[in-house]
Amino acid sequence: MQRDVGTLPLAPALRARLAAAGFQTAQELLDTGPCGLSTEVGISKEEALEVLQVVRQECPGEAARTAGLSRRCTALELLEQEQAQGFIITFCSALDNLLGGGVQLTKITEICGAPGIGKTQLCMQLAVDVQIPECFGGLAGEAVFIDTEGSFMVDRVADIAAACVQHCQLIAEAHQEEDHLKALETFSLESILSHIYYFRCRDYIELLAQVYLLPDFLSEHSKVRLVVIDGIAFPFRHDFEDLSLRTRLLNGLAQQLIIMANDHKAAVVLTNQMTTRIGQSQSTLVPALGESWGHAATVRLIFHWDNNQRLATLYKSPSQKESTIPYHVTPHGFRDVQPPAVTQNTDGTEMNPRKRPRSEEEK
Amino acid sequence: MAAKKLRRAKLSPELCERLGRHQITTCQDFLCLSLLELMKVTGQSYSNVQKLLCKVSLACAPKMQTAYEMKVRRAVNPSSAFLSTSLHGLDKVLHGGVPCGSLTELTSPPGCGKTQFCIMMSVLATLPVSMGGLDGAVIYIDTESAFSAERLVEIAESRFPAYFDSDEKLFSMTRSIHLYRELTCGSVLKRIKSLEEEIISKKVKLIIIDSVASVVRKEFDPKLQGNLTERSNFLAKGASLLKYLAEEFSIPV
Numbered sequence: 045m046q047r048d049v050g051t052l053p054l055a056p057a058l059r060a061r062l063a064a065a066g067f068q069t070a071q072e073l074l075d076t077g078p079c080g081l082s083t084e085v086g087i088s089k090e091e092a093l094e095v096l097q098v099v100r101q102e103c104p105g106e107a108a109r110t111a112g113l114s115r116r117c118t119a120l121e122l123l124e125q126e127q128a129q130g131f132i133i134t135f136c137s138a139l140d141n142l143l144g145g146g147v148q149l150t151k152i153t154e155i156c157g158a159p160g161i162g163k164t165q166l167c168m169q170l171a172v173d174v175q176i177p178e179c180f181g182g183l184a185g186e187a188v189f190i191d192t193e194g195s196f197m198v199d200r201v202a203d204i205a206a207a208c209v210q211h212c213q214l215i216a217e218a219h220q221e222e223d224h225l226k227a228l229e230t231f232s233l234e235s236i237l238s239h240i241y242y243f244r245c246r247d248y249i250e251l252l253a254q255v256y257l258l259p260d261f262l263s264e265h266s267k268v269r270l271v272v273i274d275g276i277a278f279p280f281r282h283d284f285e286d287l288s289l290r291t292r293l294l295n296g297l298a299q300q301l302i303i304m305a306n307d308h309k310a311a312v313v314l315t316n317q318m319t320t321r322i323g324q325s326q327s328t329l330v331p332a333l334g335e336s337w338g339h340a341a342t343v344r345l346i347f348h349w350d351n352n353q354r355l356a357t358l359y360k361s362p363s364q365k366e367s368t369i370p371y372h373v374t375p376h377g378f379r380d381v382q383p384p385a386v387t388q389n390t391d392g393t394e395m396n397p398r399k400r401p402r403s404e405e406e407k
Numbered sequence: 408m409a410a411k412k413l414r415r416a417k418l419s420p421e422l423c424e425r426l427g428r429h430q431i432t433t434c435q436d437f438l439c440l441s442l443l444e445l446m447k448v449t450g451q452s453y454s455n456v457q458k459l460l461c462k463v464s465l466a467c468a469p470k471m472q473t474a475y476e477m478k479v480r481r482a483v484n485p486s487s488a489f490l491s492t493s494l495h496g497l498d499k500v501l502h503g504g505v506p507c508g509s510l511t512e513l514t515s516p517p518g519c520g521k522t523q524f525c526i527m528m529s530v531l532a533t534l535p536v537s538m539g540g541l542d543g544a545v546i547y548i549d550t551e552s553a554f555s556a557e558r559l560v561e562i563a564e565s566r567f568p569a570y571f572d573s574d575e576k577l578f579s580m581t582r583s584i585h586l587y588r589e590l591t592c593g594s595v596l597k598r599i600k601s602l603e604e605e606i607i608s609k610k611v612k613l614i615i616i617d618s619v620a621s622v623v624r625k626e627f628d629p630k631l632q633g634n635l636t637e638r639s640n641f642l643a644k645g646a647s648l649l650k651y652l653a654e655e656f657s658i659p660v
Contacts (some may be wrong), residue, residue: 115475189474195509196507198474198481236474238474238475240472242474244469244654245469246651252438252464
């Protein structure tokens with residue numbers, strides 16, 4: 045870096061002007077930057093940039109360090125990536141449409157709702173759905189389930205998984221394709237359950253520790269496409285006197301989850317509780333953990349009741365419109381309110397992964 | 408788990424001493440700091456601090472199990488998965504009965520029979536496994552002083568006359584139901600905290616708290632400022648303790 049300006053492979057006139065301006069080492073040139081260079085030496089900004097690029101080429105040590113860290117790509121590349129990316133379907137077509145195809149990978153989705161409304165049900169449904177083989181329109185991935193509330197019931201997951209396998213079997217029978225039948229051999233109840241990795245965290249320290257260890261775990265199990273944290277609010281809500289510490293820990297947690305979601309192309313789903321905000325004359329239910337936590341999730345779904353109907357509202361999303369849809373929780377899992385129309389896809393080879401032919405639901 | 412000392416997390420003794428000078432002795436203190444603060448305190452490089460974090464996290468993090476393993480465990484011991492309530496309709500709706508290992512809440516307007524239900528469940532829990540019980544002791548935390556031992560005996564005799572035919576059996580049943588009368592929130596919490604050792608020593612298989620709402624309503628007036636947070640703190644603390652007990656010992660609460 046202490047290379048003399050005179051030894052750089054630049055045009056002699058340029059070298060003379062640099063020397064006249066008083067530059068002696070290459071480091072000084074880099075420190076000044078192109079705009080400063082152009083004003084001091086009296087050359088145009090593009091020429092100054094070229095000079096700096098030459099300098100960087102000649103002194104590769106410094107350059108390699110700064111160039112490798114940027115993760116930029118053009119929006120076009122990102123568009124191609126996003127279109128090729130799959131979604132995790134929820135078996136409720138209205139909810140899938142609401143989310144634009146399903147739960148997106150590399151993004152954090154937050155589900156808020158009052159107790160008993162179906163948040164854990166949806167998480168369990170997603171943990172099963174992420175494992176659907178690719179020929180049926182799924183992602184053939186695995187799931188990590190981090191439970192802080194203890195509401196994970198294995199028998200219920202078994203029921204949901206059995207219903208999912210049955211659904212795929214019906215599709216395979218309707219289409220009679222080679223890869224469908226082959227995939228069905230490996231897609232069974234035992235395989236679904238053995239690919240759900242379950243962690244029970246009892247307090248926030250265990251949760252923090254587990255999230256620190258997750259990147260290594262995900263590198264070992266590279267097929268994981270879904271990380272569910274059921275009950276991110278529970279360990280942070282009680283027994284926390286220092287609110288600023290709580291905000292700091294939550295923000296750190298959110299950062300790590302975003303990095304993890306991007307590096308391993310996984311979807312992160314969090315469930316949150318509701319808290320009552322007491323205003324002047326009325327009280328409203330709002331998601332818990334405060335305003336600053338609201339910035340952590342990319343997509344926010346709020347589940348609520350309307351008389352006896354459960355509704356899901358898309359509260360925050362960068363790409364979809366805000367709207368509300370009804371849904372049901374049946375013995376088979378998460379479903380639409382009415383069975384969707386039967387669409388037989390005659391051309392079996394050309395399957396858009398977002399549209400799967402659905403056979404009639406049996407309630 | 409959080410209060411685990413760093414020494415036991417396999418960190419080197421000099422490092423522990425150095426952290427101790429900054430008042431960082433437990434895993435909780437260590438994990439609550441950001442990476443930069445940790446670098447400053449330990450005087451080590453970024454990658455080394457990350458490795459330390461992994462080591463400490465390994466000491467605290469829960470074990471992994473797949474859903475399949477859990478299912479297999481439950482399938483192997485089906486009687487230990489539920490406590491049947493002996494009401495067929497209720498058992499069907501609950502998929503087998505009151506689930507072991509989790510909290511079940513019973514609510515209703517006054518006079519519907521909650522305390523009666525609790526008394527019956529206590530009788531059921533003391534029955535041997537062959538009759539659908541859990542063959543264990545019961546801890547009954549009573550906050551309303553509504554538990555009547557005579558009613559307990561009456562239920563036992565009329566429901567299972569064949570089993571409780573001798574006084575001896577009745578006595579052993581009543582001896583295995585441990586009743587605690589707590590009248591304030593603080594004492595309820597203290598009692599719950601002390602339950603862990605009692606469960607192991609007395610082979611308890613069921614915990615009943617009758618009722619949570621009465622003691623909370625008596626003490627915390629929601630109109631006073633600050634009481635709401637105290638109340639939710641108390642409830643949350645109690646709930647997490649009970650959940651821990653339920654899961655650790657696989658018993659219904």
